[in-house]
Amino acid sequence: MAEKLLKRSEVPVELTWDRSLIYKTDDEMHKDLEKIKTLSDKIVNDYKGKLNNADTIVKCMDDFIALIKAMTLVGNYTSLGVSVDYTDSALLQESNKADMIMSDASSKISFIEIEISECSKEVLDEAISKSKPAANYLKNILRDKPHMLDAETERILAAFSPVMNAPYTGYETTKMADIQFPDFTVNGESHPLGYSLFEDHYEYETNTDIRRAAFKAFSDKIKEYENTTATYYQTNVTRDKLNSVVRKYDNVFDYLLHGQKVTREMYDRQLDTIMERLAPAMRKYARLLKKIYKLDEITFADLKLPVDPEYTPKVDIKAAKDYCMKGLSILGDDYVKMVEEAFDKRWIDFAQNIGKSTGGFCASPYGKNSYILLSFHGEMSDVFTLAHELGHAGHFKACNNAQSILDTEVSTYFVEAPSTMNELLMANYLKTTNDDKRFRRWVLSSQIQNTYFHNFVTHFMEGYYQREVYKIIDNGGSVQADTLSEIFKDSLKKFWGDDVVINEGAELTWMRQPHYYMGLYSYTYSAGLTVATSVARRIEKEGAPAVEDWKNVLKAGSTLDPMGLAALAKVDLSTSKPLNDTIDYISGIIDEICALTDELDK
Helix, strand or coil, X not given: CCCCCECHHHCCHHHCCCHHHCCCCHHHHHHHHHHHHHHHHHHHHHHCCCCCCHHHHHHHHHHHHHHHHHHHHHHHHHHHHHHCCCCCHHHHHHHHHHHHHHHHHHHHCCHHHHHHXXXXXXXXXXXXXXXXXXXXXXXXXXXXXXXXXXXXXXXXXXXXXXXXXXXXXXXXXXXXXHCCCCCEEECCEEECCCHHHHHHCHHHCCCHHHHHHHHHHHHHHHHCCHHHHHHHHHHHHHHHHHHHHHCCCCCHHHHHHHCCCCCHHHHHHHHHHHHHHCHHHHHHHHHHHHXXXXXXCCEHHHCCCCCCHHHCCECCHHHHHHHHHHHCHHHCHHHHHHHHHHHHCCCEECCCECCCCCCCEEECCCCCCCEEECCCCCEHHHHHHHHHHHHHHHHHHHHHHHCCHHHCCCCHHHHCHHXXXXXXXXXXXXXXXXXXXXXXXXXXXXXXXXXXXXHHHHHHHHHHHHHHHHHHHHCCCCCCHHHHHHHHHHHHHHHHCCCCECCCCHHHHHHCCHHXXXXXXXXXXXXXXXXXXXXXXXHHHHCHXXXXXXXXXXXXXXXXXXXXXXXXXXXXXXXCHHHHHHHHHHHHHHHHHHHHHHHHHC
């Protein structure tokens, strides 16, 4: 039975991350908040109306970079505090205060891009040649120029950024603070329930009665908030559409993809190809689970079941650390040292507690260590999650050390490649440690269950659903709870066909992820994993040369677009070949799992 969730104050400190690695005290953070106010005023006084020559632009960029660094540290420090306890009103108040100050600063300095965009090409070329840290930033201003508004409008829009971000804040607050799950009962035994307990424990529960009862209890509870959540999401997508209109994009998709530096063709290809070519393989996988568990029917609530539940090893944090250090050792001694430091110096928040954000993420404030959030349950899936988030940490350690802070905002199309790469490296390592067939089946099924299912199915379904929502919004329509549920249910039925029963509650999956509030982010998980699969297979074949190419990719940050980053690793994203090869690879894994199952059964 799952354990009762603790309050944050009851969690052992060794299971929590150490925010003092950013600021030793709150007072230090407050000093940087004051610095943000002072520096933003200085930038206005020194540069507003004067950004018409290269030397002044270069000086402005130096102050601008200093301001961005301070805002990055403050923003991470306050948001990290809230993310582990949305029930703490003091942390929420501190974060909101910081957001308001930073919003004001952003509003004040919004003139910078407008004034620079109005300079001649000769002035901009000179500024680019004189300011290496800001060179790509200045080039991007030229790229964004057709979609910029006048200085006063940009200032007002920047001032409203806390309001613009309110849908996401409201969604997370409702999800983590307001929704209180009751215990549920199965065969006379009571079981606790919570977001993390459901998504990290009950979805993998092998007792069918408990698993399906948990799914129903979870779905029934979140359904009570469907209209509130739909209102937040409608506001969010409406904001995106309005931005696309006022900034003179042809449609909302062009607006949302502009920042990713990818084409509509690359976006649509990812969604349409997976729906067409991966669905048959995943239906075969679903049929295998149905056979293994002797189910009369397999429902949406059964899809996360392990192939061999009796073989799934339990791990403690010490064992997870050992797996990560050995599994990722192919990336070099420096990488292993980073992994060791992440565990030893409390970069990681392992705790399960009331009010903590679900899922996992990695935040990497410039000039500091990374921060990894997950809920550790002592299962092998946690090792893959840790490897995933350490992939982000390793990526941003490399690019933060090599690049200006202005060259570390990597396109979301590519940003999941280093993380999913680590999951594949972990699986490849495990496959070399034991030649037992049952062990190999377990590793292969972990790849499907933990890596490809999550990124090529769960997040893909989110992306497929999102596209349908944005089509409605782009055509002037609106979406309510019933509409959102209908779209998601239709998407699930299209993917799983007649092989999986889309039971009541599955349609509410649109309520469960924060990714919907981050533009067209969900589909990029499969895009990043497409690159990662291609590179991981190359590392398997070529070894050191492929690893060195990958290290150069990690260092490049945002100095290249996704296609350029992939090319550096010898992957050609101008064609569908990497995606088709990846789908073939996934299908091959599923075929081998089925074959091994037949062999082991005999």
